[in-house]
Amino acid sequence: MTTDDAGRTSVSGVWAVGNVSDATALVITAAGQGAAAASAEWCGPCIRVTPIVEQVAAEHAGVLDVVKVNVDEEPGLAGRHGISSNPAFVVYADGAPAKAWTGTAPKPLLERSLGPFLR
Template structure:
């Protein structure tokens, strides 16, 4: 499936999760969010910047927790925004909370090749 334009982050559903995340050939950052979550809205442009800057080495997707509760439950998401990094089909790191770009980049550094 071709990638959408640079800087945009595709939504993942229960149906597309296996293909986009579990079978991905590069690390995947998942942002768990909801439109009513102020910190989620504030951190989204930062996540989109990182997605554009690291498109060659990192795939970035988002999960709307109200529309995909099973994915949120499976990842034990209790607070949003929450982030999970997958590498080789398995979760390797996670954290919660909006953070400045420098913190997000630091957390992702091991996966950016």
């Protein structure tokens, strides 16, 4: 586990954030690329894809920072990105949203979706 200067904690490159401004700042200012993985604790597909997201983030730590955002606790982030279903993913490159999608996927498909951002 790692703690940054703002007191946020990371486990293998997956950051848990306390509020929408932290999430946005971390993803947008991430070195290289960043991704926000939006989910909810009650969401079955989110529960299934979370370990896959964590594994991909751990395997690509330092290349892609992943921020897990609970949409029930962070509705502003979901609204700002038009997220209306879970799980949802928004990938940032050079400080701007570069790709977004919703739904769960097996690891190979998730890596294929993230492929351009993992180089």
